[in-house]
Amino acid sequence: MIIGGAEDRSGKRVILRRFVELAGGVHARLVVVAAASHHPADAGEAYRRLFSDLGVRKVTVMAIADRDGAAEVSRAEAVERASGIFFTGGDQLRLTSLLGGTRLHAALRDAHLRGAVVAGTSAGAAAMSDTMIVEGDSEDAPKKCTVKMAPGMGFLRGAVIDQHFAQRGRIGRLLSAIAQNPAILGIGIDEDTAVEVGPARPLLVVGSRTVTVIDGRSITHTNTSQSAPEEALAITQVTLHVLPSGYGYDLTTRQVTLPPAAGST
Amino acid sequence: MIIGGAEDRSGKRVILRRFVELAGGVHARLVVVAAASHHPADAGEAYRRLFSDLGVRKVTVMAIADRDGAAEVSRAEAVERASGIFFTGGDQLRLTSLLGGTRLHAALRDAHLRGAVVAGTSAGAAAMSDTMIVEGDSEDAPKKCTVKMAPGMGFLRGAVIDQHFAQRGRIGRLLSAIAQNPAILGIGIDEDTAVEVGPARPLLVVGSRTVTVIDGRSITHTNTSQSAPEEALAITQVTLHVLPSGYGYDLTTRQVTLPPAAGST
Numbered sequence: 064m065i066i067g068g069a070e071d072r073s074g075k076r077v078i079l080r081r082f083v084e085l086a087g088g089v090h091a092r093l094v095v096v097a098a099a100s101h102h103p104a105d106a107g108e109a110y111r112r113l114f115s116d117l118g119v120r121k122v123t124v125m126a127i128a129d130r131d132g133a134a135e136v137s138r139a140e141a142v143e144r145a146s147g148i149f150f151t152g153g154d155q156l157r158l159t160s161l162l163g164g165t166r167l168h169a170a171l172r173d174a175h176l177r178g179a180v181v182a183g184t185s186a187g188a189a190a191m192s193d194t195m196i197v198e199g200d201s202e203d204a205p206k207k208c209t210v211k212m213a214p215g216m217g218f219l220r221g222a223v224i225d226q227h228f229a230q231r232g233r234i235g236r237l238l239s240a241i242a243q244n245p246a247i248l249g250i251g252i253d254e255d256t257a258v259e260v261g262p263a264r265p266l267l268v269v270g271s272r273t274v275t276v277i278d279g280r281s282i283t284h285t286n287t288s289q290s291a292p293e294e295a296l297a298i299t300q301v302t303l304h305v306l307p308s309g310y311g312y313d314l315t316t317r318q319v320t321l322p323p324a325a326g327s328t
Numbered sequence: 329m330i331i332g333g334a335e336d337r338s339g340k341r342v343i344l345r346r347f348v349e350l351a352g353g354v355h356a357r358l359v360v361v362a363a364a365s366h367h368p369a370d371a372g373e374a375y376r377r378l379f380s381d382l383g384v385r386k387v388t389v390m391a392i393a394d395r396d397g398a399a400e401v402s403r404a405e406a407v408e409r410a411s412g413i414f415f416t417g418g419d420q421l422r423l424t425s426l427l428g429g430t431r432l433h434a435a436l437r438d439a440h441l442r443g444a445v446v447a448g449t450s451a452g453a454a455a456m457s458d459t460m461i462v463e464g465d466s467e468d469a470p471k472k473c474t475v476k477m478a479p480g481m482g483f484l485r486g487a488v489i490d491q492h493f494a495q496r497g498r499i500g501r502l503l504s505a506i507a508q509n510p511a512i513l514g515i516g517i518d519e520d521t522a523v524e525v526g527p528a529r530p531l532l533v534v535g536s537r538t539v540t541v542i543d544g545r546s547i548t549h550t551n552t553s554q555s556a557p558e559e560a561l562a563i564t565q566v567t568l569h570v571l572p573s574g575y576g577y578d579l580t581t582r583q584v585t586l587p588p589a590a591g592s593t
Contacts, residue, residue: 203519204494204538205570228471232497238570253469273469273560281567284586295538295572299584303568304548305470305503307560319564321549 064259065219067252068152068185070270072113078257078270079113083260085180086147089118094129094145096171097163099153099186114149125167133162139170145179147239156197159190159215168317172217173175181218188226188252191218196225199236207243208292210236219260221314222248228275229253236239237277241296242287245279248314256308265320275313276319278302329524332491332517333417333450334536337378343522343535344378350445350524351412354383358513359410361436362425364391364418364451371416379414390432398427403436410444417450421462424455424480437482446483453491453517456483461490464501472508473557475501484525486579487513493540494518502542507552507563510544513579521573530576530585541577541584543567 064085070078075157083091093114097107107124113270123141127133148171149220150158162168175181183191195215203209225237228251241249252258256270268274283300290296306312310320329350348356354490358379362372372389379387388406390399407413413436415423427433448456458478468474477488490502493516506514517523521535533539548565555561569576571577574587 069420086579202495202497204572213550229497229500230467231465234493234499235494271560286572295536296570297538297575298570301568301570303566305561305563305566307469307551307562310562319549 064180064257065188065191065224065250065252066182066184066257067123067188067228067254067272069227069254070184070257071255076117080117080272081116081259081269082147082149082180082182083117083119083217089120091119091146092121093119093123093147093149094142095122095124095149095151097124097151098128098133099155099158100151101153101157103128110149110151110230112276116199125234127161128162130165133165133167136166139166142167142170142174145174147180148174148182149185150187150190152187155186155189155195155215156213159184159195162216168216175218183227189224190215192224193220194223194264195218195248196223196236198239199239201236202232203235205235205239205242205296205298206293207239207287207290207296209239212240215269222250225249227253227254229272234275238301239296240299240300241277241279242282242285242296245282246316247279249277249279251275251277265313267311268306269310270308273305273307274283276304276306278317280317329445329447329522330453330456330489330515330517331336331447331449331522332453332493332519332537334492334519335449335522336520341382343459343520345382346348346524346534347412347414347447348379348382348384349444353446354385356384356411357386357409358384358388358412358414359407360381360387360389360414360416361392362389362538363398363417364420364423366418366422368393371418374511375414375416376463392426395426395430398430398432401431404431405433407435407439410439412445413439413447415448415452415455417452417469420451420454420480421478423451424460424478427481428479433481440483450491455480457487457489458482458485459512461488461505464498464504467497468500470500470504470507470563471558472504472552472555472561476503477505477519486511487515490514490516492519492570494537495591497510499540503566504561504562506542506544506566507547507550507561513582514544515570516540516542530578532576533573535573538570538572541569541571543582
């Protein structure tokens, strides 16, 4: 579950409830990885309380402040037993630079492969893809210098995630990322919104706002390689979808799927 | 010339120079219509100084504060002699509600038909289309209630204009407008950027940032009519182009045109 940040934590808590449900309901064994945050213990405890309020007894908080923390054997072992893993928000570069290549990282990847639900919110979401957006200008036209990217955690292949999407005017930077390699899908997730991704089924949008999917395969012309970093990019014939809760998107066929009740146009 | 607002007024002044050039250079006879502004005299005088600095001697400022001002015969007569007309920024609803249906409005339309250059910036740009965006939420997912529209001045047919586009995160509201009638093209213009529109040729982008064109004809599914006003809209298969200076767009064929030096991909 890739969450766009600012998920509802006090009302209906649709997204958090869904994560808990996917991870086994009240019998879930959750691990909260607070590595992106500069105050990992606080961030971790906040989520422990939230999951506890939703009925989950077994919540292990990993407040990671340095790579030594990510190397501890006991932490990797706790992940081996987890049915759900939750990455908090903060700074995605902090998350990847602390975790990348550690024993904990390997354990997290194995957990994902054996079927544990892996979720991330805000920076935690941004870090879930192959290539992640580290930072970038919002509210300006797309330029190469607009967005900085780096390797992500690799839980989602073939796509770049952006979060707090509509709320922070981030389409320019997602377009900039996609222009640099249109094979990669752009997925922009609004606040209090998430995508559920599972094997052999389309991704599904949940939450109160929308997910914007940018498919660059249709791009006919681009000046990306010739343009200077601060020059405005030309990007033509991009295919864009805005999808609210209940809508889906098949990552393989790149087709939108409609909710059951939607009927025709 | 439809200008996205905040055009450069002290540096190279590319957009303002281009307007003056199109209107006849130093021999242009310009009319500045300061009707959108709540301080029309100040706004008008500011542009008189700008055009005077660019060598134009004949600048008539029309500081319109009410409909009586727009009914004056002398003003309509000045427009009959104009080679260029410039609408200042402010509030587009103020502009249309003061001018719409007056003698001055008729004279402005006639001037446009006989070949005078008509330009508008910011709110002045928004008012130039058939249907204009009055106001709308920025930085949120598109919803029907996101954008309020009303009849514009009609200088540009078949498109809806938005301005200060990337800088104010306005793509959600432009998508909302287009979802309501995908026959209409969406044209979002960044600050210090403009489109030149002429008969029988593609529109041309000038300025330092970009123009975003949203073509909804490819939309395959929409929930616009069934959704409640505050519900997030689903809009699929929109075609989007981001075009910097030198790029063009043929409004009839809906094809992008490349600048001479762009070469292949």
